[in-house]
Amino acid sequence: MARPRVTVYNEVSVDGRIQGFVGDPSRYYRRGFALDYDAVLMGSVTARSFGPAETDDEQAGQGPTVAAQPVPEGFAELVTEPRPRLVVVDGGGVVRNWRHAQAQPWYGGFVSLVSAHTPPEHVEHLRRREVDVVTAGDRHVDLAAALEQLARRHGVRSLRTDSGGRLAGALLAAGLVDELVLLVVPRLSGRHHGLSVVELPHPMDEHGLDLELTELERLDDGTLWSRYRVRY
Numbered sequence: 030m031a032r033p034r035v036t037v038y039n040e041v042s043v044d045g046r047i048q049g050f051v052g053d054p055s056r057y058y059r060r061g062f063a064l065d066y067d068a069v070l071m072g073s074v075t076a077r078s079f080g081p082a083e084t085d086d087e088q089a090g091q092g093p094t095v096a097a098q099p100v101p102e103g104f105a106e107l108v109t110e111p112r113p114r115l116v117v118v119d120g121g122g123v124v125r126n127w128r129h130a131q132a133q134p135w136y137g138g139f140v141s142l143v144s145a146h147t148p149p150e151h152v153e154h155l156r157r158r159e160v161d162v163v164t165a166g167d168r169h170v171d172l173a174a175a176l177e178q179l180a181r182r183h184g185v186r187s188l189r190t191d192s193g194g195r196l197a198g199a200l201l202a203a204g205l206v207d208e209l210v211l212l213v214v215p216r217l218s219g220r221h222h223g224l225s226v227v228e229l230p231h232p233m234d235e236h237g238l239d240l241e242l243t244e245l246e247r248l249d250d251g252t253l254w255s256r257y258r259v260r261y
Protein backbone atom coordinates (compact mmCIF):
# COMPACT_ATOMS: atom_id res chain seq x y z
CA MET A 30 0.00 0.00 0.00
CA ALA A 31 1.28 3.50 -0.81
CA ARG A 32 1.88 6.11 1.89
CA PRO A 33 -1.01 8.28 3.13
CA ARG A 34 -1.78 11.65 1.61
CA VAL A 35 -0.11 14.33 3.80
CA THR A 36 -1.42 17.83 4.48
CA VAL A 37 0.59 20.34 6.49
CA TYR A 38 -1.90 22.46 8.42
CA ASN A 39 -0.98 25.63 10.33
CA GLU A 40 -2.19 28.98 11.50
CA VAL A 41 0.47 31.53 10.53
CA SER A 42 1.19 35.24 10.75
CA VAL A 43 1.68 37.23 7.55
CA ASP A 44 5.46 36.88 8.05
CA GLY A 45 5.12 33.11 8.10
CA ARG A 46 5.61 32.50 11.82
CA ILE A 47 3.70 29.87 13.77
CA GLN A 48 4.40 31.51 17.14
CA GLY A 49 4.60 35.03 18.55
CA PHE A 50 1.18 36.37 17.54
CA VAL A 51 -2.35 36.07 18.83
CA GLY A 52 -4.26 33.66 16.66
CA ASP A 53 -7.58 31.88 17.04
CA PRO A 54 -6.85 28.33 18.28
CA SER A 55 -10.54 27.51 18.47
CA ARG A 56 -11.01 28.28 14.76
CA TYR A 57 -7.76 26.46 13.92
CA TYR A 58 -9.02 23.27 15.59
CA ARG A 59 -12.59 23.65 14.39
CA ARG A 60 -11.52 23.94 10.77
CA GLY A 61 -8.78 21.33 11.17
CA PHE A 62 -11.13 18.65 12.44
CA ALA A 63 -13.67 19.55 9.76
CA LEU A 64 -11.00 18.60 7.18
CA ASP A 65 -11.78 14.97 7.96
CA TYR A 66 -8.56 12.93 7.89
CA ASP A 67 -7.81 9.42 9.09
CA ALA A 68 -5.03 10.63 11.36
CA VAL A 69 -3.44 13.70 12.93
CA LEU A 70 0.37 13.68 12.78
CA MET A 71 1.82 15.60 15.71
CA GLY A 72 5.38 16.65 16.54
CA SER A 73 6.87 15.65 19.89
CA VAL A 74 7.17 19.28 21.03
CA THR A 75 3.52 20.02 20.29
CA ALA A 76 2.39 16.74 21.91
CA ARG A 77 3.96 17.68 25.22
CA SER A 78 1.38 20.45 25.64
CA PHE A 79 -1.41 17.90 26.38
CA GLY A 80 -0.43 17.85 30.04
CA PRO A 81 2.37 17.12 32.50
CA ALA A 82 4.72 14.20 31.90
CA GLU A 83 4.34 11.15 34.07
CA THR A 84 7.09 10.68 36.63
CA ASP A 85 9.43 7.66 36.32
CA ASP A 86 7.42 5.87 39.05
CA GLU A 87 4.13 6.58 37.33
CA GLN A 88 5.55 5.36 34.03
CA ALA A 89 6.76 2.12 35.57
CA GLY A 90 3.33 1.38 37.03
CA GLN A 91 -0.08 2.09 35.71
CA GLY A 92 -0.01 5.69 36.89
CA PRO A 93 -2.96 7.85 37.87
CA THR A 94 -6.03 7.80 35.69
CA VAL A 95 -6.89 11.02 33.92
CA ALA A 96 -10.59 11.76 33.61
CA ALA A 97 -11.92 11.69 30.06
CA GLN A 98 -12.46 15.24 28.89
CA PRO A 99 -15.90 16.18 27.61
CA VAL A 100 -16.31 17.71 24.17
CA PRO A 101 -16.32 21.50 24.67
CA GLU A 102 -19.68 23.15 24.13
CA GLY A 103 -20.23 24.03 20.48
CA PHE A 104 -17.70 21.48 19.16
CA ALA A 105 -19.85 18.33 19.20
CA GLU A 106 -20.17 18.21 15.40
CA LEU A 107 -16.41 17.82 15.13
CA VAL A 108 -16.48 14.40 16.77
CA THR A 109 -17.47 12.06 13.97
CA GLU A 110 -16.84 8.33 13.96
CA PRO A 111 -14.42 6.93 13.21
CA ARG A 112 -12.40 9.55 15.03
CA PRO A 113 -8.89 10.17 13.63
CA ARG A 114 -5.92 8.45 15.18
CA LEU A 115 -3.36 10.59 16.97
CA VAL A 116 0.12 9.77 15.64
CA VAL A 117 3.14 11.35 17.35
CA VAL A 118 6.67 11.41 15.88
CA ASP A 119 8.87 10.71 18.90
CA GLY A 120 12.24 9.18 18.07
CA GLY A 121 13.71 10.60 21.28
CA GLY A 122 11.05 8.98 23.48
CA VAL A 123 10.29 12.30 25.17
CA VAL A 124 6.48 12.24 25.10
CA ARG A 125 5.46 10.93 28.51
CA ASN A 126 2.02 12.42 28.90
CA TRP A 127 0.03 9.93 26.83
CA ARG A 128 -2.66 9.65 29.50
CA HIS A 129 -3.55 13.29 28.92
CA ALA A 130 -3.66 12.81 25.15
CA GLN A 131 -5.82 9.71 25.61
CA ALA A 132 -8.27 11.68 27.75
CA GLN A 133 -8.99 14.05 24.83
CA PRO A 134 -12.32 13.50 23.08
CA TRP A 135 -10.95 14.02 19.55
CA TYR A 136 -8.96 10.90 18.85
CA GLY A 137 -9.79 7.26 18.26
CA GLY A 138 -6.54 5.31 18.62
CA PHE A 139 -2.98 6.30 19.42
CA VAL A 140 0.29 5.58 17.63
CA SER A 141 3.86 6.58 18.45
CA LEU A 142 6.45 6.64 15.66
CA VAL A 143 9.82 5.69 17.13
CA SER A 144 13.25 4.69 15.82
CA ALA A 145 15.96 2.16 16.70
CA HIS A 146 17.44 4.95 18.86
CA THR A 147 14.36 5.21 21.12
CA PRO A 148 15.11 3.87 24.63
CA PRO A 149 13.58 0.37 25.00
CA GLU A 150 12.04 1.31 28.36
CA HIS A 151 10.10 4.05 26.63
CA VAL A 152 8.77 1.55 24.09
CA GLU A 153 7.72 -0.67 27.01
CA HIS A 154 5.96 2.28 28.56
CA LEU A 155 4.08 2.90 25.29
CA ARG A 156 2.90 -0.72 25.27
CA ARG A 157 1.67 -0.40 28.86
CA ARG A 158 -0.28 2.69 27.81
CA GLU A 159 -1.76 0.72 24.87
CA VAL A 160 -0.18 3.10 22.39
CA ASP A 161 0.61 1.33 19.11
CA VAL A 162 4.27 1.51 18.14
CA VAL A 163 5.66 1.92 14.62
CA THR A 164 9.45 1.65 14.41
CA ALA A 165 11.35 3.11 11.44
CA GLY A 166 14.79 4.67 11.07
CA ASP A 167 18.04 4.55 13.03
CA ARG A 168 18.18 7.90 14.81
CA HIS A 169 15.44 10.16 13.51
CA VAL A 170 12.20 8.44 12.58
CA ASP A 171 12.34 7.52 8.89
CA LEU A 172 9.16 9.36 7.99
CA ALA A 173 8.67 7.74 4.57
CA ALA A 174 8.96 4.22 5.98
CA ALA A 175 6.81 5.08 9.01
CA LEU A 176 4.03 6.52 6.85
CA GLU A 177 4.04 3.39 4.70
CA GLN A 178 3.65 1.27 7.83
CA LEU A 179 0.81 3.49 8.98
CA ALA A 180 -0.95 2.84 5.69
CA ARG A 181 -0.24 -0.90 5.67
CA ARG A 182 -0.80 -1.77 9.34
CA HIS A 183 -3.32 0.86 10.37
CA GLY A 184 -5.14 1.63 7.14
CA VAL A 185 -4.29 5.36 7.30
CA ARG A 186 -4.99 6.88 3.87
CA SER A 187 -4.77 10.57 4.73
CA LEU A 188 -3.36 12.65 7.55
CA ARG A 189 -2.88 16.26 8.48
CA THR A 190 -0.23 17.70 10.73
CA ASP A 191 -0.67 19.44 14.05
CA SER A 192 2.94 20.43 14.50
CA GLY A 193 5.53 23.11 14.29
CA GLY A 194 7.84 23.92 11.42
CA ARG A 195 10.42 21.26 12.21
CA LEU A 196 8.15 18.33 11.47
CA ALA A 197 6.68 20.10 8.44
CA GLY A 198 10.24 20.80 7.22
CA ALA A 199 11.35 17.18 7.67
CA LEU A 200 8.27 15.97 5.80
CA LEU A 201 8.82 18.45 2.97
CA ALA A 202 12.53 17.63 2.71
CA ALA A 203 11.59 13.95 2.38
CA GLY A 204 9.18 14.76 -0.45
CA LEU A 205 6.19 13.59 1.61
CA VAL A 206 3.89 16.64 1.62
CA ASP A 207 1.01 16.77 -0.85
CA GLU A 208 -0.72 19.91 0.34
CA LEU A 209 -0.37 22.92 2.65
CA VAL A 210 -3.47 24.40 4.28
CA LEU A 211 -2.72 27.72 5.95
CA LEU A 212 -4.84 30.10 7.97
CA VAL A 213 -2.97 33.35 7.37
CA VAL A 214 -3.89 35.73 10.20
CA PRO A 215 -3.62 39.46 9.38
CA ARG A 216 -0.92 40.07 11.95
CA LEU A 217 2.87 40.18 12.04
CA SER A 218 4.74 38.15 14.62
CA GLY A 219 6.20 40.27 17.37
CA ARG A 220 9.36 38.18 17.60
CA HIS A 221 12.81 38.60 16.05
CA HIS A 222 13.21 34.85 16.05
CA GLY A 223 10.48 32.28 16.02
CA LEU A 224 9.58 29.13 14.24
CA SER A 225 8.44 29.49 10.67
CA VAL A 226 5.79 27.35 9.08
CA VAL A 227 8.57 25.28 7.53
CA GLU A 228 11.99 24.74 9.14
CA LEU A 229 13.92 22.73 6.59
CA PRO A 230 16.82 20.57 7.76
CA HIS A 231 18.86 21.95 4.81
CA PRO A 232 18.32 25.00 2.57
CA MET A 233 16.40 24.73 -0.68
CA ASP A 234 17.93 25.95 -3.90
CA GLU A 235 17.35 29.62 -4.77
CA HIS A 236 14.22 28.91 -6.77
CA GLY A 237 12.38 27.60 -3.71
CA LEU A 238 9.56 25.11 -4.00
CA ASP A 239 6.61 25.71 -6.33
CA LEU A 240 3.12 25.68 -4.83
CA GLU A 241 -0.15 25.81 -6.69
CA LEU A 242 -2.96 27.76 -5.02
CA THR A 243 -6.07 25.58 -5.13
CA GLU A 244 -8.42 27.36 -2.70
CA LEU A 245 -8.67 30.83 -1.17
CA GLU A 246 -11.31 32.18 1.21
CA ARG A 247 -11.39 35.51 3.01
CA LEU A 248 -12.77 35.07 6.53
CA ASP A 249 -14.59 37.76 8.51
CA ASP A 250 -11.55 39.10 10.35
CA GLY A 251 -9.44 39.24 7.19
CA THR A 252 -7.77 35.88 7.82
CA LEU A 253 -7.06 33.98 4.59
CA TRP A 254 -7.90 30.28 4.38
CA SER A 255 -5.54 29.07 1.68
CA ARG A 256 -4.75 25.66 0.21
CA TYR A 257 -1.72 24.89 -1.92
CA ARG A 258 -0.72 21.77 -3.81
CA VAL A 259 3.00 21.04 -3.50
CA ARG A 260 4.82 20.69 -6.83
CA TYR A 261 8.11 18.93 -6.15
Ligand SMILES: NC(=O)c1ccc[n+]([C@@H]2O[C@H](COP(=O)([O-])OP(=O)(O)OC[C@H]3O[C@@H](n4cnc5c(N)ncnc54)[C@H](OP(=O)(O)O)[C@@H]3O)[C@@H](O)[C@H]2O)c1
Binds near residue numbers: 074117169171172195
Ligand atom coordinates in the same frame (compact mmCIF):
# COMPACT_ATOMS: atom_id res chain seq x y z
N1 LIG B 1 0.56 27.84 14.58
C1 LIG B 1 0.25 26.56 14.42
O1 LIG B 1 -0.55 26.21 13.55
C2 LIG B 1 0.86 25.52 15.31
C3 LIG B 1 0.38 24.21 15.27
C4 LIG B 1 0.99 23.26 16.08
C5 LIG B 1 2.08 23.62 16.89
N2 LIG B 1 2.50 24.91 16.90
C6 LIG B 1 3.65 25.32 17.74
O2 LIG B 1 4.82 24.75 17.21
C7 LIG B 1 5.80 24.71 18.23
C8 LIG B 1 6.58 23.42 18.14
O3 LIG B 1 7.16 23.33 16.88
P1 LIG B 1 8.47 22.44 16.63
O4 LIG B 1 8.75 22.51 15.17
O5 LIG B 1 9.56 22.83 17.59
O6 LIG B 1 8.04 21.02 17.12
P2 LIG B 1 7.13 19.84 16.62
O7 LIG B 1 6.82 19.91 15.17
O8 LIG B 1 6.02 19.70 17.58
O9 LIG B 1 8.18 18.70 16.87
C9 LIG B 1 9.28 18.55 16.00
C10 LIG B 1 9.11 17.19 15.38
O10 LIG B 1 9.88 17.07 14.22
C11 LIG B 1 10.49 15.79 14.24
N3 LIG B 1 11.68 15.87 13.40
C12 LIG B 1 12.56 16.90 13.33
N4 LIG B 1 13.51 16.61 12.42
C13 LIG B 1 13.20 15.40 11.90
C14 LIG B 1 13.80 14.57 10.90
N5 LIG B 1 14.90 14.95 10.25
N6 LIG B 1 13.22 13.38 10.63
C15 LIG B 1 12.11 13.00 11.30
N7 LIG B 1 11.48 13.75 12.24
C16 LIG B 1 12.04 14.93 12.54
C17 LIG B 1 10.79 15.54 15.70
O11 LIG B 1 10.93 14.19 15.92
P3 LIG B 1 11.81 13.65 17.18
O12 LIG B 1 11.03 13.97 18.41
O13 LIG B 1 11.88 12.20 16.87
O14 LIG B 1 13.12 14.37 17.11
C18 LIG B 1 9.51 16.08 16.33
O15 LIG B 1 8.49 15.12 16.38
C19 LIG B 1 5.05 24.85 19.54
O16 LIG B 1 5.32 26.13 20.07
C20 LIG B 1 3.59 24.77 19.13
O17 LIG B 1 2.78 25.55 19.95
C21 LIG B 1 1.93 25.86 16.12
